[in-house]
Amino acid sequence: MKKSLTLLLLLLCSLLFSTVLSNLLVEPVQPNTVPAFPVETQAQSCRLDLSNELFGGVNEACGRNLDRSRCCPVLAAWLFAAHARSALQLPAPAPTPESSDPDEPMKPDDSQKCVNTLQSALLTKQIKIPQPNSSCDAILCFCGIRLHQISSLSCPAAFNVSSGFKNATPTAAVKNLEKECQNSSYSGCTRCLGALQKLKVRGGNKKTTTERGTKMMSKDCQLMGLTWLLARNKTAYIPTVSAVLRAIMYSPHPPHLNKCSPDQENMPLAVDSLQFQKSFSSSSHLFGVLPFLPLVLCIFLFLL
Numbered sequence: 172m173k174k175s176l177t178l179l180l181l182l183l184c185s186l187l188f189s190t191v192l193s194n195l196l197v198e199p200v201q202p203n204t205v206p207a208f209p210v211e212t213q214a215q216s217c218r219l220d221l222s223n224e225l226f227g228g229v230n231e232a233c234g235r236n237l238d239r240s241r242c243c244p245v246l247a248a249w250l251f252a253a254h255a256r257s258a259l260q261l262p263a264p265a266p267t268p269e270s271s272d273p274d275e276p277m278k279p280d281d282s283q284k285c286v287n288t289l290q291s292a293l294l295t296k297q298i299k300i301p302q303p304n305s306s307c308d309a310i311l312c313f314c315g316i317r318l319h320q321i322s323s324l325s326c327p328a329a330f331n332v333s334s335g336f337k338n339a340t341p342t343a344a345v346k347n348l349e350k351e352c353q354n355s356s357y358s359g360c361t362r363c364l365g366a367l368q369k370l371k372v373r374g375g376n377k378k379t380t381t382e383r384g385t386k387m388m389s390k391d392c393q394l395m396g397l398t399w400l401l402a403r404n405k406t407a408y409i410p411t412v413s414a415v416l417r418a419i420m421y422s423p424h425p426p427h428l429n430k431c432s433p434d435q436e437n438m439p440l441a442v443d444s445l446q447f448q449k450s451f452s453s454s455s456h457l458f459g460v461l462p463f464l465p466l467v468l469c470i471f472l473f474l475l
Contacts, residue, residue, distance in 0.1 A: 217285040218257040221292050224442075225249045230298045232439045233309065237301045240421050240432075241439055243314035246300075247420065248401075248413035248441040250310070251394070254285060254318050255402035258395070261322050261332070261339055281318040286310045315420065319391055326392035329370040329399075341399055344369040348400050355410035355440055360431035363415050367393045393419065413441040 232245035251258075258281075286308065293300065300309045310316050321330060321339050331340045344366070352363035371389040397415065400408045417438060418429045432438045 217254075217281060217288040219250075219253040219285060219288050219292075220256055221253055221289075225253060226293065226296045226298055228441050229293065229300070230296075232441075233300045234298060237303060237309060237313065239314065240417060242300075242309075243316070243421050244413045244417035245439055245441045246310065246314055247316045247416050248409050250285070250289065250316055250318070251398050251412070251416075252401040252405045252409055252441075253289070254281065255398045255405075257281070258319065258398050259321055259339065259402055281320065282311060282316070285318055317391075319395065321395055324391055324395060325388060326370065326372065326395060328372065329392050329396050345396050345399055348396055349403065352397075352400060352408055352411045352415070355414045357431050357434045359411060360414040360418065363411055364418055364429060364431060367396060367415065367419075370396045390419065410440040410442055414438075 228249055229246055233242035236242075289310070290300075302309055303313050307313055322332075329342055329345050331342060332338070333340075347369070348363065348366055351366035353359065354362070370392050372385050372392060397412050401412060414431055418431045422429050424430050
């Protein structure tokens, strides 16, 4: 009887071992990091600097339900941070078609490509942002997040761009954001929001001719100022940036009355913290151990 039980255990363990071994060979281990340059053609690629903090922050703010005032500012802050290095580069400007209307909405070439890149990266981490409906995605449609290159904007109050688009030097008004945007509280957000007013476009310029076009350009220049701030020090400024984005892009108040959320509303902020990295690392270690648990159990039963 004992001999039969032993043979049965050996047979069971051998079957389990072959199953585990085949799964490990068939399914390659996924890396813990997502490359900043996805394997795509140059025309389809988007340069994003992705991190475990981004995945954790987006999952925390947007993974449960889709709330514009809670999810969108955090999602926008992380996406601007990931795109910051690419956004501030100055490639050779493409020729502008003669038939283009300067007051049409910007055509942000990076937006759709970067959304595709981000969504693919989120899926590798098993993070799914809910969609309002089948025809509206969370990032572009619901949250209205648009990504621009600095070379596509005209922001004389924010950046001095040299002739030939070789260098973009931040003005004193942009550098002042480092001092005014250090605190994400209501008072700190309000101070940062006030400093951003100095980046607005005053009157028309070569890329805008109407009041509507000037307002759109002013908002994009403010967002590029925040992008510069994130490129300088993402860890220090991303909580304040998310609070300010909530006031600029997702406030219930009219655009000319942008207000920060009071502290007591306890709105979520983007936080660059190692806690997200630790949680993802611990999860990956756990999944790495799970396939071998049946083998350990078989050995234990065999030794009894």
